[in-house]
Amino acid sequence: MSSKKKTILVTVGTTQFDDLVRCVTADQALQSVANLGYHRLVIQYGKGIRPTTISTKYGIEMMCYDFKSSLREDMLQADLILSHAGAGTVMECLTLHRKLVAVINSKLMHNHQMELAVALQQRGHLYMVEKPPDLWVPEIWEAIDQFDPVAHPAGDEFAFPRLLDDFCGFSNNGDNSKIE
Amino acid sequence: MSYAFVAGCIAIVLFVRIVWVFRCIRRTKTNSKPLKTLVILGSGGHTTEILQLTKQLNRSYYVPLEYCRASTDTTSVMRLPDRHAVVHTIPRAREVGQSYATSLFSTIYALWHAFFLIAKIRPGLILCNGPGTVVPLCVAALFWRVVGWCPGQIVFVESYCRVQTLSLTGKLLYPWADLFVVHWEELHRQYPRSKLVESFVRRQKDK
Numbered sequence: 001m002s003s004k005k006k007t008i009l010v011t012v013g014t015t016q017f018d019d020l021v022r023c024v025t026a027d028q029a030l031q032s033v034a035n036l037g038y039h040r041l042v043i044q045y046g047k048g049i050r051p052t053t054i055s056t057k058y059g060i061e062m063m064c065y066d067f068k069s070s071l072r073e074d075m076l077q078a079d080l081i082l083s084h085a086g087a088g089t090v091m092e093c094l095t096l097h098r099k100l101v102a103v104i105n106s107k108l109m110h111n112h113q114m115e116l117a118v119a120l121q122q123r124g125h126l127y128m129v130e131k132p133p134d135l136w137v138p139e140i141w142e143a144i145d146q147f148d149p150v151a152h153p154a155g156d157e158f159a160f161p162r163l164l165d166d167f168c169g170f171s172n173n174g175d176n177s178k179i180e
Numbered sequence: 181m182s183y184a185f186v187a188g189c190i191a192i193v194l195f196v197r198i199v200w201v202f203r204c205i206r207r208t209k210t211n212s213k214p215l216k217t218l219v220i221l222g223s224g225g226h227t228t229e230i231l232q233l234t235k236q237l238n239r240s241y242y243v244p245l246e247y248c249r250a251s252t253d254t255t256s257v258m259r260l261p262d263r264h265a266v267v268h269t270i271p272r273a274r275e276v277g278q279s280y281a282t283s284l285f286s287t288i289y290a291l292w293h294a295f296f297l298i299a300k301i302r303p304g305l306i307l308c309n310g311p312g313t314v315v316p317l318c319v320a321a322l323f324w325r326v327v328g329w330c331p332g333q334i335v336f337v338e339s340y341c342r343v344q345t346l347s348l349t350g351k352l353l354y355p356w357a358d359l360f361v362v363h364w365e366e367l368h369r370q371y372p373r374s375k376l377v378e379s380f381v382r383r384q385k386d387k
Contacts, residue, residue: 087341088225115343119364157236159377160361164335167359167375168305169210170241 007040008033009078011071013086016048019132020103024082025051025062028136034058035138036145042074072096080144082135085117085128094125094152101144106131124150197326205358209333215304217242218268220314223253226339230309231259233337246301250313268297272313287316294320302330309337310349318353337361338374346371 010024021043023029033041043051043064051064068074071089075081075096083089085102093100102117121128127147134140219234221227239245246266249256257267271290294316306321308314314336321332336357338350343364346354354360360374368376 087339088228091340112345113341115345116341119343119366155232157232160233160337161236161238163361163375163377164359165238165241167209167335168215168241168333169208169212170238 005040006036006038006079007042007077008038008080008082009042009044009071009074010082011044011075011089012046012048012084013089014046014067015084015086016046017084017103017105017132018045018048019105019107020082020084020135021045021048021051023132023135026136027057029141030058030060032135032138032141034060036141038080042078044068044071044074085113087113087116090116090120090126094120097151099147099149100126101129102126103129103132103135120152125152194326197328201322201326202356205356209358211304214241214243215331215333216302217245217305217307218301218303218317219245219247220306220308220317221247221249221253221256222309222311222313223250223256225341226310227253227256227259229340230307230337231261233309234307235261242305246303248297248317268301270294270297270313270317291316291319295323298324298332299329304331305333305335307335307337309339310347312349315349315352318357322356333358335359335361337377338363338367342367 010021012020024033024041025043030041039060041060041062043062045051045064045066047066050066051062056062071092075093075098078098080101081093081098082101082103083093085104090100090102102121104114104117117126117128120126126149127144129135129140217237219230221230234245237245244266245262246268247257247260248268248270250272251269252272260267271286271293290313298317298320302324303321306318308318318334318336321330321334324330325332334353334357336350336353336359338346338361340363342350342362343366346367350360354371354373360371361377362368362371362374363377365376365378368374
C-alpha cells in the first residue's frame, strides 16, 4: 500500500502559525515523518516566517510557499495534511476526504475554533494534536499513522430550505426542486 | 388631560402590539404569499455559509430575494449567484479592534441607518448568520414589526464553527429570533428553542 512516495501538506491558512512550521521542520519530527515513509513535505506558511531549515534531511524533499490562490490541488495530492484548526481549511480538507491532523495553536487562548476541531475529532473525522511540540513525540506520529478517519458526510443542501419552508408555513408538496 | 389620554392610548396600543408580536415570534407561521427576503452577507466565512444555505431555496416562495452587505465588505458581492441581484449597503457597526467608546457612536449610526433601510425595503423575512452588523438591522426590523409596517420575521443561523457556545450575535438574537438554527447537537441541547440542521458541509465551489 505504501509503495508510492508519500506527501505531507502543512498548511496554516490565511494567518500565521510559526510554532507549527517550526516544530514540524525540527529534526525530532522529521525523523518520525521519514520513519513512516513520507518523502515529501509541502509547507504553506502564510503570513509567518519562511522555514530556514530547508534541506533534504532523512531523504525528505521539502517545498515551501506562503500563499496560493487555491490549495485544492496540493490537498488532493497530499496523503496527510497537518493544518491549523481554522474552520475554512478544516472543512475544505474533510470535503476532499483527506486524512487530516488539526494542530491547535496553544498560544491563541479562548479560541472558539478549537470547539470545531474537538467536535470533529470526537466523531472520528480528524486527528487532533493539542500543541505543536507534540509533533516531536514519536508515539503521536504512530497514532496519526494508525488513525483511520471516518468520512465526513456530504452536506444535505436541502436540509435548511426544508426547515425554512416548514417554518414559514409554505406547503411542502414533496419535491423541493430548484426553480430557475 | 386630552394629551394624557392620547399618550395613554398610544402606550396601550404599543403594549398590545409588543405582546402580540412576541406571541407571533414563538408561533409557527402560515404564510401563503411569497415573502420578500433579505439575506444579510456578513463578509468572509459568514458570506460563504449563508450563500451555501440559501443556494437551494425555492425561489417561488422567497421572492424578491435581496441582499445586504457592510460598506467595508467589497468581496461578498462578487460571490453572489445572481449578478443582477439587488444589494443594499449598511455602515459597519464595529471594526475589529475599534475602541468601545467610538464603537458606541458607530453603532448608533448603524442603527439609524438600519431603521431607514428596513423601512424602505419592508422585508417579510430576514436571513442572517452574523456578525454583529446584523444586530441593528434586526432591531430595526423588530421596531417596524411592532409598528405594523412590515412582517420582518428574523431567521438566524449560527455559524458551523460554533459547537459548544453561541457567538455574541447569537446570544443577542436567541431570545427574539423567529427561527434560530444551530448545526450541532451540543448547542441544540443548551438552547432548546433552536432548530437543528445537521450535516451541513461547506462544499467546494463547483468548477
